[in-house]
Amino acid sequence: MKLDRLLAITMILLNQPRVSATELAARFEVSLRTIYRDMDAINQAGIPIVSFAGSDGGYEIMSGYRIDKQVLSLEDFSSICTALRGARSATDSTDIDGLLDRIGALMPGPDSLISVSSGHVDLDFQPEPMVKEKITPIQQAIKTQHLIRFQYLDNKGEESGRTIEPMGLFLKGYVWYLYGYCLTRSDIRVFRLTRMTELQSLLQTFLRRPYTLQDVEQQFMSQANFKKIRAVLHFKPEVKTRVRDEYGFDQVHAHPDGTVSVTTHYSSMDKAMQNILSYSSSVTVLEPTEVIEELKRHIAEMAGKYGL
Numbered sequence: 001m002k003l004d005r006l007l008a009i010t011m012i013l014l015n016q017p018r019v020s021a022t023e024l025a026a027r028f029e030v031s032l033r034t035i036y037r038d039m040d041a042i043n044q045a046g047i048p049i050v051s052f053a054g055s056d057g058g059y060e061i062m063s064g065y066r067i068d069k070q071v072l073s074l075e076d077f078s079s080i081c082t083a084l085r086g087a088r089s090a091t092d093s094t095d096i097d098g099l100l101d102r103i104g105a106l107m108p109g110p111d112s113l114i115s116v117s118s119g120h121v122d123l124d125f126q127p128e129p130m131v132k133e134k135i136t137p138i139q140q141a142i143k144t145q146h147l148i149r150f151q152y153l154d155n156k157g158e159e160s161g162r163t164i165e166p167m168g169l170f171l172k173g174y175v176w177y178l179y180g181y182c183l184t185r186s187d188i189r190v191f192r193l194t195r196m197t198e199l200q201s202l203l204q205t206f207l208r209r210p211y212t213l214q215d216v217e218q219q220f221m222s223q224a225n226f227k228k229i230r231a232v233l234h235f236k237p238e239v240k241t242r243v244r245d246e247y248g249f250d251q252v253h254a255h256p257d258g259t260v261s262v263t264t265h266y267s268s269m270d271k272a273m274q275n276i277l278s279y280s281s282s283v284t285v286l287e288p289t290e291v292i293e294e295l296k297r298h299i300a301e302m303a304g305k306y307g308l
Contacts, residue, residue, distance in 0.1 A: 005030070009038055010047060013061045020058035131176050131193045135169065137201055138178055138193075142166045147183070147202040153195045155270075164189065165206040168213055179216045181209055188216055227265040229272050232286040234261045239282040261286070269294055 005028055012019055021035045028035075039059060043049050048062040126132070141148045149163045165181040175192060182189040188211055235243050237258035244252050244260075253261045266272035272291055276283055277298065285292050 006038055006041060006045075009035075010042060013049070013059065016060075018052065018056075018058040018060045023058070127176055127193075134193050134196060134199055135176070137199060138166055138169060141201045142168060145205050145208060147204045147206055148199065149202055150191075150196045150199040152191060153197075160184070162189075162191070163202070164191075165209065167208065167211060170213055179211075179213060181206075181211070188219065190216060190220065227267075229266040229269060229291065230263065230288065231266065231272060231276070231291050232261065232263050232288075233276065234284045234286055235259060235279065236282040239279060242279075273298055 008028070009024060012024070021032050021039075024035045024038075025032050039049050039051070049059050050062050051057070051059050127135070138148065140146075145165075147163055148166050149161065151159055152162045153159045161184065163183045164178075165183070166178060167180040168178070170177055170179070175194075178191045178193060178196075179188065180191075181187070237260075240252070240254075240258070240260045243262060247262050247264060251262055251264070255261065266275065269291070273294060276285060276291075276295060285295055
């Protein structure tokens with residue numbers, strides 16, 4: 001990974017008086033052009049790199065510069081390590097262990113590692129077992145650029161076989177997703193890991209397309225209308241804690257009798273029904289009429305199912 005290489009190059013420059021671009025290219029098995037770009041990136045990050053021409057030329061960090069005092073504070077290191085440990089809990093990646101060791105070598109003092117390891121925030125992103133068992137093979141397929149195949153159950157309950165070029169994993173709202181180019185649909189797609197079954201990595205490789213997670217999010221946000229359906233809901237006192245957890249204190253209007261009301265929005269009628277019905281009889285829909293009528297239809301269907 002590029003981040004690993006940049007950190008390793010910085011470590012080398014801190015420990016050696018001067019290193020040539022040729023030596024670095026051979027060590028990391030990349031081109032000279034890549035090393036030149038890496039040096040620019042390190043410079044832009046605030047670490048002053050000086051280059052020298054000639055037979056004994058190369059790169060070195062500017063004389064008198066100290067990375068521990070001018071780039072990262074102890075609090076910065078603590079935040080980085082906390083985030084990496086959170087990622088480690090999710091992926092069991094040994095690469096992250098090595099990265100934590102290298103960051104430890106950059107700590108600004110002998111007692112820093114103790115301070116960093118006892119931070120005030122602990123992030124645990126460990127997923128449930130059925131998700132975690134998918135993360136490692138998907139990560140490997142992303143790294144080696146191998147196609148993967150799986151069965152996928154969409155939000156309408158329809159199952160289909162998918163073959164995709166996996167590009168990346170991400171965690172959003174405590175849910176793990178995979179994004180990649182779907183050869184079945186001939187487009188970029190996002191897949192929820194809990195809906196994937198029969199996952200297998202194929203022998204066929206692919207060339208990574210020029211998409212990033214930011215591109216995928218932008219495409220998704222441009223297509224989605226999260227305020228398609230507006231609803232005014234009135235809740236009984238016994239669920240007001242859940243309502244405040246879900247909608248936030250600023251959005252909840254409290255009434256003298258202990259009840260609370262909320263004006264909220266949904267991206268679809270299905271999403272509205274799923275949320276409203278989850279409150280059972282503790283919620284009343286005040287408006288609009290179309291949401292009330294759809295709720296009546298669901299209630300009538302359930303009543304018929306149970307012979308009421």
